[in-house]
Amino acid sequence: MHGLRGPALGQALLNPKKIALVGVSDDLSKTTARPLRFLRTAGYGGTIYTINPTRKVVQGEPAYPSLSALPEVPDHAFILTNSELAIDAVEECGKLGIPVATIMAAGFSESGHEGVKREQRLKAIAKDMGVRVLGPSSLGVINVREKLVLTANAAFAEADLPAGGIFCASQSGSMLGALTSRGRARNIGFAGLVSVGGESDLCIGEICEATLDDPNVTGYMLFLESMRHADALHRFALGAAARGKPVVAFKLGRSEVAAELAVSHTGALAGEDSVADTFFSDCGIARVETLDGLLEAMPLLARIPASASHHGGRKPTVGVVTTTGGGAAMAVDQLGIRGVNVIPPSKETLKRLAERGIEASGAAIVDLTLAGTKYEVMKATLEVMQSAPEFDMVLATVGSSARYQPDLAVAPVIDSAHAGKPLACFVVPEAPDALKRLTEAGVPSFRTPEACGDVIAAAFRRRAPVPQLPPPPAAKGERMLDEASAYKMLTPLGVPHAAYAVLAVDAPVPALPFPFPVVVKVLHEEIAHKTDVGGVILNVDSTASLAEAMARIKLNVEKNRPGTVVRQVLVQAMSKGLGEVLVGFRRDADVGPVVMLAAGGVLTEIYRDRALRLAPVTVEVAREMVKEVRALEALAGYRGRQEGDLEAVAQAVAAFSQLALLKDEVVLEAEMNPLIVRPKGDGALAVDALVRLG
Known part of the structure; x- marks a missing residue:
């Protein structure tokens, strides 16, 4: 059976007209007594049925012994019993046609082997009966x-x-309680809230998707502990972007725990949290790192849609105007460490300010000092800066006057909020009245410099959401490809590689189709790191030296890997360039395929200088990735140096990312390490390749 989906699911889950409370307690000190009391206190206008097999009256209201004893079928059952009884209640819901059940009990997959079996049973019953389940632990x-x-x-x-x-x-x-209490203090209101619990069935993405066409919902706030059900989250994010409804997320796990893969550098460089960051950005979701930022983000996100946050790889620019230099400097610091450029006004903008009677020094912060507390001075400054082409947005920083004259201090900001470039306000003192005025006017406003920097950076990190890929084909069993087979898979995609030949180690050396010197490498599908087993010899310059190198590699590898038989080597033309990069691909278990470009060399993993995107990517996006890798600035003509062919690198990254679209194979991970960057106009060449299929 198929349960409710879409708006019908949203109606039964979030706007039921008839509710059953299964296992509700008469003892007001118990957690299981709260739902009935809260519903009555709030003034819920629908029908509430209480289910308690041991009492005829619960909290002064008639109780029924079971769901089956009710005079009508509810829309939603909130199950407050233990885990075993909860499964029985879900089964009863299915028999009666109750479409949605919320389970509060824990004791499922989080509680060990028996709990896993319990959850499997719950899922099977819910699916067979067509009951959509929220929880357990909701x-x-x-x-x-x-x-x-x-x-x-x-x-x-x-x-x-x-x-x-x-x-x-x-x-x-x-x-949820923490967010609503803090939101109340900020005059932030909510349309709805949901605790998803263990997501055995309903997940955050599907629930939010069911509310997309609710006119009362203007934006989404997500608190995440993991990236499970990322496919549904991606689908929801696309729907939210299409309707102009911003999404902000706070995800635990900022500390980097590298998701190491067995055979490549890509897993170490594209750690779990970096992949989550990439997913959020490529889904148009603003990921914040502070709780204040989560609560204060929505007004700014509404002014800066994800599609407008695309800067072609350059850092976003912010103009800062202030009445308090020290307070503004704190915000500027927070922006700077998050990669947002605070820049001074251009000469033209300074000229326009002067024409309005405002003298600015040309420093990064336009400090109006006490003069800025005058309405006409701040208002004129904002008008000029909001129309200046060099700024993507403007930040006004208000000092002590916000506390002692709140109406006057923020009036020019409020009156300028919806004219020209996006405008936000950082209020330096504790000034609740000023912040209340800003919030009521819909002006993005921040209480702390950390939240200010956090939200502005998060808003600009978003990119227009990328489409979802269809599910990959069924896996045929995990296996590695040897280097030659990897090149054969990559060549049709347009990935360039150095010329090579495959030679049998026990046969005479034939004439090579390319000149010496060459590199000789062991060719074996089980050996990814060839150097570690003595399987690579460089600068081989003659036929005799090649025969000797082949024999030595066979001896080295069979000694270092007992039981391995070396039958072939790969001989490749030696390639020189101006630098090298690593291009990696991995299919993340949660978010799907990801492509990475990183600085090459032995220090790659130490400096973690890389760019990530959901795969596949266009050449345009690959160019952005090239700009994000700091080490590649040296290959862009830095200080008169010879330029490398960075356009060829972008082309190679885009081509490599097409591994995500293969119809006959599931690529779990792949890597070109290194990709040699040659002088501008001469292209780029892979001189090693690794592919793991699943």
Whole structure:
């Protein structure tokens, strides 16, 4: 059977007219008593049925012994029992035609072997019965406008949650209370909130997708602990972008834990969190790193759509105007460490400011000092800077006047907010009245320099969402390709490589189709790191030396890898260039195929100088990646040096990323290490290749 999807799912999950509380307690001190009390306190107008097999009355209301005893079929059952009874309740939901069940109980896959089996049973029953399950370990759902407070989260005992346009979905149930309480202090309202729990069935992406056409939802706030169900999250992000509804996410796990792969450098360089960053950016989702940033991001994201955050690889630029130099400097520091350029006004902009009677020094921060506390001075400055072509946005930093004259201090910012370039405001003192005015006017505003830098950088990191790929073909068993077979797979994609020949080690040396000197390498599908086993000899300059090198490689490898039989070597023309890069591909278990460009050489993993994208990429995107790798600045004519063929590198990256589209094979990882960068106009050549299929 197939359960509800789309808007019908959203209706039953978030706007049910009839609710059953299964296992609700009469003891008000218990967690399982809260949902009934919260619903009544909030003034929910639908029908509530209480299910308790041991009591006829619960919290003063009639109770039924089971779901089957109800006089009508509810839209949504909130199951408050233990894990075993919860499975029975889901089965009963299926028999009665109750379309959605939320499970609060833990004790499933997170609790070991028995819990895994329990969750498998839950999934099978729910699928067979056509019941959509939220949870397990879900603390419930809230629909603010409908006064649906279907949750056991203690934070929702506080009534009258402000209504707004944000739909908040969290993998941590307890975070919902933290976000709403902090949001209340900032005058931030919510349309709805959901605790997804273990996502055994319904996940954040599908739930949010079901609300996309709700006119009350204007943006999304996500709190994530993992990247599970990234495919649904990607699909939702595409829908949100198409409707102009911004998405901001906070994901735990910023500390880098490299997702090491067995045979390549790509896994170490494209660690778990770096892949998550890439996924968010390529889905148009703004990933923030501060809790304040998560709460304060939405107004700025609404002013800077992801499609406008595309700068062709250059850093975004911000103009800063202030009445307090020290406060502005704090914000500038936070922007700088996140890769956002704060730049001074151009000569033309300085001229226009002077024409308005405003003298600016030409420094990166336009410091108006006390003069800036006058409405007409700040307003005129903002008008000029918001129309200046050198800035992508303008940040106004307001000092002490925001606390002592809040209406006057932020009035010019409010009056300028929707004219010209995007405008945001950092309020340096603790000034709740000024911030309230800014929030009510829809002006992006920040309480701390960290959140200010965080949100601005996150807004500009987003890119227009890339399309989703179809699911890969079924795997045929994992295996490595030897280097020659890897080249044969890459050549039809347009990936260039140095000329090579495959020779049998026990046969006479034939004439080579390319001149000496050459490199000789062991050719074996089980040997990825050839140098480690003595399987590479460089600068072989004659036929006699080649025969000797082949014999030596056979001896080295068979000695260093007992049981290995070396039958072939790959002989390749020696290639010289101005530099080298690593181009990697991996199919991440959560987000799918990713392509990477990194600085080559022995220090690659130490400096982690690389660019990542969801694969495949266009040549235009590959050019952006080239600009992001700092080491490649040396090959762009830096200080008069000879230029490398960086356009050929971009072409090679784009071609290599097409491994994501192969129809007959599933490439788990692949790598060109190195790709030799030759002088401009001479191209780039792979001189080693690795491919692992799955």
